[in-house]
Amino acid sequence: MTGTINVLGYAVATLGPAIGLGLVISKAIESMARQPEAAGMVRTTMFIGVAVIEALALLAFVLAFAL
Amino acid sequence: MTNVLAAAEWGGEFEGVLDPINALFDFPAFLFEDLELFGIPLGVNRTIVIAWIMCAVVGLVFYLGTRDAKIVPGRFQGFLEMVVDLNRGIAVDIIGPKGVRFVPLLTTFFVGIFALNLAKLIPVFMMPPTSRIAWPLFLAVLSWLVYVGVGIKEQGFGHYVGGVLFPPGVPKALYVILTPIELLSNFVLRPFTLAIRLFANMVAGHILVVITLSTIHVFLPSMPVGWTVGGFALILAPIVFAFEFFIIALQAYIFTMLTAVYIGSSMEAHH
Numbered sequence A: 001m002t003g004t005i006n007v008l009g010y011a012v013a014t015l016g017p018a019i020g021l022g023l024v025i026s027k028a029i030e031s032m033a034r035q036p037e038a039a040g041m042v043r044t045t046m047f048i049g050v051a052v053i054e055a056l057a058l059l060a061f062v063l064a065f066a067l
Numbered sequence B: 001m002t003n004v005l006a007a008a009e010w011g012g013e014f015e016g017v018l019d020p021i022n023a024l025f026d027f028p029a030f031l032f033e034d035l036e037l038f039g040i041p042l043g044v045n046r047t048i049v050i051a052w053i054m055c056a057v058v059g060l061v062f063y064l065g066t067r068d069a070k071i072v073p074g075r076f077q078g079f080l081e082m083v084v085d086l087n088r089g090i091a092v093d094i095i096g097p098k099g100v101r102f103v104p105l106l107t108t109f110f111v112g113i114f115a116l117n118l119a120k121l122i123p124v125f126m127m128p129p130t131s132r133i134a135w136p137l138f139l140a141v142l143s144w145l146v147y148v149g150v151g152i153k154e155q156g157f158g159h160y161v162g163g164v165l166f167p168p169g170v171p172k173a174l175y176v177i178l179t180p181i182e183l184l185s186n187f188v189l190r191p192f193t194l195a196i197r198l199f200a201n202m203v204a205g206h207i208l209v210v211i212t213l214s215t216i217h218v219f220l221p222s223m224p225v226g227w228t229v230g231g232f233a234l235i236l237a238p239i240v241f242a243f244e245f246f247i248i249a250l251q252a253y254i255f256t257m258l259t260a261v262y263i264g265s266s267m268e269a270h271h
Helices: A006-013 A015-034 A036-066 B002-010 B019-024 B046-066 B075-094 B097-118 B134-155 B157-165 B172-219 B224-267
Strands: none
Touching: A006 A015, A006 A036, A015 A036, A036 B075, A036 B172, A036 B224, B019 B172, B046 B075, B046 B097, B075 B097, B075 B224, B097 B134, B097 B224, B134 B157, B134 B172, B134 B224, B157 B172, B172 B224
8 A cells, every 4th residue: 555644643643633623613503592693793803713623734734745 | 646547547556646746837938938037937837828818817807897987876787886895894803994995905805715726627628727836925015015004104103112022011021032022923923824825725626626527538438337426526526626616715804804904003003
């Protein structure tokens, strides 16, 4: 079997952001359900947080190819 | 991919399946093959033709829809106004009242990215130009130039860079850690992640669509066992397409929204 170990590295590196994204999005859904009138603000802030967390997984994605 | 198809249809090794995955994205130039500028080939290949056609279609749709704009819009004009209003909503909600002047830019980002991504699902094209890094990178650099330019224009160079690098209200000792992080995150990682987010999603989506369709193509004609697999892929294909359509719209929206967030953060000084 041929391949590169980088793929496994990427798989490991997605775990942290996956947990983080789960926490952020579940909390956002929870607060939207509690206070529907704040849904717009919560959604915007959620997307900003998601973007910051996602950056980690994206860095791993790039490094898996680049290194 | 041609290897996968050949191996599945005529038997043989799946050796080197990962390697020619590039063949899904890299097309040979068929026009101006020899044209070069400083060693960069400028030949026209399939990706560029798709991008040209999508741009022309978007231009045509917006021209026809707003050619004789009425106060009470018809269905077509109403749809276009809905698209612009979505971006206006993003701009006003995130940047504030001053954000109205960025509506043209944000609408261009949204509609352009959406159209270029949509080429992934249009028969005959079946290839998003945004899955070549040049497109997302260009758009991200444009976004970077705009939000840095706005920051410098609104606050002045020293004030803007100082506010970004040395956020006030933090103990002085923390600047040792904070300043390099802020420098990296604001001026390097932001455009980089904007580009990579769009690029990676489009690459993954394109591979997903190709694998679904080639599974149908390879397995459906063969006998009982293959027929089940191919039939399953055939049932799954509309779901995959719907999911991809959702991803296409979401990525266009996220790119636009993050650009607005970055512009908004450089409009106002840190308090």
